[in-house]
Amino acid sequence: MANLTIKSKKDNSYDAIVIGSGMSGGWAAKELCEKGLKTLVLERGREVKHVQDYPTTNKMPWEFEHRGTIPEEIKKENPVVSRCYAFREDAQHFFVKDTEHPYVQEKPFDWIRGYQTGGKSLLWARQVQRWSDFDFEGPARDGFAVDWPIRYQDLAPWYSHVEKFIGVSGNKDGRDNLPDGEFLPPFELTAGELYFKDFLRKNYPEREIIVARCAHITGNAEFYAKQGRTLCQNRTLCQRGCPFGGYFSSNSSTLPWAAKTGNLSMQHHAVVHSIIYDEAKGKATGVRVVDANTKETTEYYAKVIFLNASALNTNLILLNSTSSRFPQGLGNDSGVLGKYVAFHNYRAGISGEFDGLKEYTTEGRRPTSGYFPRFRNVYTQETDFLRGYAAGFSASRSMVNDYSGIGEELERAMTREEYGPWRVGSHMMGETIPKEASQVSLDPDKKDAWGIPQLRVSLDYDANDEAMIKDYLEQMTEMFEAAGFTNIRTRDDKRAPGLDIHEMGGARMGKDPETSVLNKWNQIHACPNVYVTDGACMTSTSTQNPSLTYMAFAARAVDHAVKNMG
Amino acid sequence: MDRRSAMKQLAILTGGAVLMPACDFSEESILQAYQNLKITASQKELLTRIIATVFPGKVLKSGPDLQLQDFVLVMCNDCLDRGQQETFVAGLQQWEAFSNNQYGKKFSQMNATEAEDCLRATLAMDGEGDEKKNATAFISTTKRFALQGYLNSEYFMTEIKPYELVPARFYGSKKIETA
Numbered sequence: 151m152a153n154l155t156i157k158s159k160k161d162n163s164y165d166a167i168v169i170g171s172g173m174s175g176g177w178a179a180k181e182l183c184e185k186g187l188k189t190l191v192l193e194r195g196r197e198v199k200h201v202q203d204y205p206t207t208n209k210m211p212w213e214f215e216h217r218g219t220i221p222e223e224i225k226k227e228n229p230v231v232s233r234c235y236a237f238r239e240d241a242q243h244f245f246v247k248d249t250e251h252p253y254v255q256e257k258p259f260d261w262i263r264g265y266q267t268g269g270k271s272l273l274w275a276r277q278v279q280r281w282s283d284f285d286f287e288g289p290a291r292d293g294f295a296v297d298w299p300i301r302y303q304d305l306a307p308w309y310s311h312v313e314k315f316i317g318v319s320g321n322k323d324g325r326d327n328l329p330d331g332e333f334l335p336p337f338e339l340t341a342g343e344l345y346f347k348d349f350l351r352k353n354y355p356e357r358e359i360i361v362a363r364c365a366h367i368t369g370n371a372e373f374y375a376k377q378g379r380t381l382c383q384n385r386t387l388c389q390r391g392c393p394f395g396g397y398f399s400s401n402s403s404t405l406p407w408a409a410k411t412g413n414l415s416m417q418h419h420a421v422v423h424s425i426i427y428d429e430a431k432g433k434a435t436g437v438r439v440v441d442a443n444t445k446e447t448t449e450y451y452a453k454v455i456f457l458n459a460s461a462l463n464t465n466l467i468l469l470n471s472t473s474s475r476f477p478q479g480l481g482n483d484s485g486v487l488g489k490y491v492a493f494h495n496y497r498a499g500i501s502g503e504f505d506g507l508k509e510y511t512t513e514g515r516r517p518t519s520g521y522f523p524r525f526r527n528v529y530t531q532e533t534d535f536l537r538g539y540a541a542g543f544s545a546s547r548s549m550v551n552d553y554s555g556i557g558e559e560l561e562r563a564m565t566r567e568e569y570g571p572w573r574v575g576s577h578m579m580g581e582t583i584p585k586e587a588s589q590v591s592l593d594p595d596k597k598d599a600w601g602i603p604q605l606r607v608s609l610d611y612d613a614n615d616e617a618m619i620k621d622y623l624e625q626m627t628e629m630f631e632a633a634g635f636t637n638i639r640t641r642d643d644k645r646a647p648g649l650d651i652h653e654m655g656g657a658r659m660g661k662d663p664e665t666s667v668l669n670k671w672n673q674i675h676a677c678p679n680v681y682v683t684d685g686a687c688m689t690s691t692s693t694q695n696p697s698l699t700y701m702a703f704a705a706r707a708v709d710h711a712v713k714n715m716g
Numbered sequence: 717m718d719r720r721s722a723m724k725q726l727a728i729l730t731g732g733a734v735l736m737p738a739c740d741f742s743e744e745s746i747l748q749a750y751q752n753l754k755i756t757a758s759q760k761e762l763l764t765r766i767i768a769t770v771f772p773g774k775v776l777k778s779g780p781d782l783q784l785q786d787f788v789l790v791m792c793n794d795c796l797d798r799g800q801q802e803t804f805v806a807g808l809q810q811w812e813a814f815s816n817n818q819y820g821k822k823f824s825q826m827n828a829t830e831a832e833d834c835l836r837a838t839l840a841m842d843g844e845g846d847e848k849k850n851a852t853a854f855i856s857t858t859k860r861f862a863l864q865g866y867l868n869s870e871y872f873m874t875e876i877k878p879y880e881l882v883p884a885r886f887y888g889s890k891k892i893e894t895a
Contacts (some may be wrong), residue, residue, distance in 0.1 A: 210879065211879060212870045217868045222796060269833060312793050338886060338887065339888055340889065341728050341888060383882045384882075384885060384891040385883065386880055408860065508892075509891060511892055513885065513887045514883040515886060516888075556830045556839075557769065557771075557828075558775060560770065560771070561775035564867070564876070565775060
């Protein structure tokens with residue numbers, strides 16, 4: 151028996167374990183494997199192989215039984231995921247259904263999850279804007295959360311490292327609040343967007359529209375061919391998985407790259423119960439895993455553990471990793487684990503029409519849009535709310551057809567090719583303030599199918615968010631009107647937090663172990679061989695889409711871990 | 717309401733004179749493909765006539781040529797909630813009697829022009845009372861799904877306005893030739 155234990159311990163031992171194969175876990179795995187560490191990646195969901203497991207990727211619109219619509223029965227059973235814009239007939243198989251993985255909503259929270267190889271990196275909107283020191287210095291300047299233990303210069307080389315590998319299309323805009331990166335050729339702004347950009351230059355010189363930087367390959371094809379990827383073909387069917395590898399996902403890029411080193415082991419259907427802490431050694435020694443199908447428990451061991459389970463699941467695993475040293479969860483000496491969770495405020499939007507530029511239209515499809523970098527409270531505090539918002543902005547033109555008729559009149563109308571006015575639109579991406587009351591915790595009674603406590607989520611908007619929504623709508627309306635846009639409509643869809651799919655924090659980084667969970671290298675203060683480099687590590691949220699920053703953190707943390715393994 | 721009494725009600729509403737090849741209402745079977753709707757082959761036939769009126773095939777292929785009756789029923793069966801389904805089915809069941817009362821002729825007996833006018837008038841109607849509401853909802857739902865099916869059909873997306881699966885380009889300021 152003793153021999154057996156020793157043998158299984160040896161078989162189940164690795165240099166490193168990565169929990170989660172999504173955006174940041176894939177990056178941790180790639181970097182660890184490249185540096186020669188035998189690495190086990192634990193993925194709780196099923197295997198999704200690049201290309202061969204994208205069943206809908208080459209389907210034509212008419213090949214979907216309901217032409218994209220999700221049937222009523224599925225919607226009724228899964229109201230949360232059904233509210234996600236990308237949960238459509240072509241990509242529904244990559245989303246977690248509400249019924250399969252319940253959680254407790256103390257306040258309404260739409261938790262969007264992807265349990266499979268690559269996680270949500272298959273489904274993301276691929277926006278990759280860098281943070282700047284206006285973001286990292288935010289909490290210290292404005293007196294909320296805690297000071298970030300790093301600044302832009304600490305992360306800049308890692309942003310570059312990540313961007314070069316994943317492929318980022320963008321324009322060097324020279325903005326101090328949205329630093330330039332390693333860019334492949336940008337997508338074009340449309341004539342309508344260029345008009346608005348020019349309008350802003352003349353009337354609001356501190357505001358600018360740029361083309362949003364996105365993780366798509368638009369050049370240097372030879373370099374990306376080594377990953378088995380090629381140029382984006384403008385299909386904009388990304389959520390199905392891309393047969394060209396035109397956008398970045400773990401499936402198309404980091405995981406196959408890691409596998410090529412011979413150092414990667416992937417374990418699917420591996421639901422992590424907790425991280426094992428050895429009190430005698432004063433460090434984590436491994437991970438306790440429940441097989442999703444057989445529900446058998448297995449332990450895996452490693453010198454270093456990367457926790458990349460997605461922001462809230464990472465909190466859950468840490469909270470569930472209790473020992474006599476850490477009765478409130480691994481590394482939770484401060485008591486802040488699970489607290490100061492925040493997200494992005496995507497509630498408001500605006501649309502309108504523009505009656506000019508009649509001689510222009512657009513052709514083809516573009517997997518990104520215009521982007522309005524944050525202009526509120528950047529250099530000084532100028533409003534009655536803290537922080538600010540970035541915004542998407544797009545202007546496009548399409549054919550209009552009058553489908554109101556019956557019979558021959560309708561058939562003729564359907565064949566007509568007549569351009570409508572330019573349509574303009576924007577949606578806000580507001581920074582929210584992490585607060586102690588915004589938290590996740592373990593339900594004392596309810597458990598999931600694997601015996602793991604269900605997560606309780608208690609997040610909400612606050613007065614700062616409401617003030618920001620008001621300001622966004624006022625400012626956008628004013629600019630739209632002044633630019634000559636008509637039929638302006640504003641909206642506040644009152645969506646619950648979560649639909650932004652940018653939940654962050656709970657195991658925040660900080661200088662002081664008394665008020666934070668992670669140090670400046672993403673190590674748990676009191677258990678430094680555990681690194682958290684997904685959304686859980688975030689001290690504040692900024693306005694920029696966060697995935698690029700998680701990837702940069704993951705690469706930087708692996709570098710640190712390997713240099714310090716001794 | 718069970719199927720038998722639904723059929724009886726239909727018979728009463730329509731004065732027993734709907735076009736039903738099986739003749740005996742009580743024995744006409746429910747189409748198994750649309751479990752949530754519980755409609756008969758003859759009701760589907762009537763729906764097909766409506767779709768043929770919306771898309772008669774004068775400029776493009778006709779709606780029935782593209783099997784839009786199947787698509788409309790699939791969408792109603794799978795993508796409407798219970799209440800919407802009940803309204804749709806009630807509207808379909810009452811359609812012959814309704815058109816007779818409202819326009820002086822059963823829809824199935826109208827010529828093409830009359831049928832078109834009847835659909836136009838029904839779509840423009842202010843729905844007072846259940847029967848009017850059901851009829852308007854039934855026709856507008858039928859037209860909406862038929863149009864969706866048409867615009868997303870292989871025929872339309874290859875021969876009339878070709879869809880590109882792989883555009884491989886994007887131009888933000890394309891000059892319109894004829895402008």
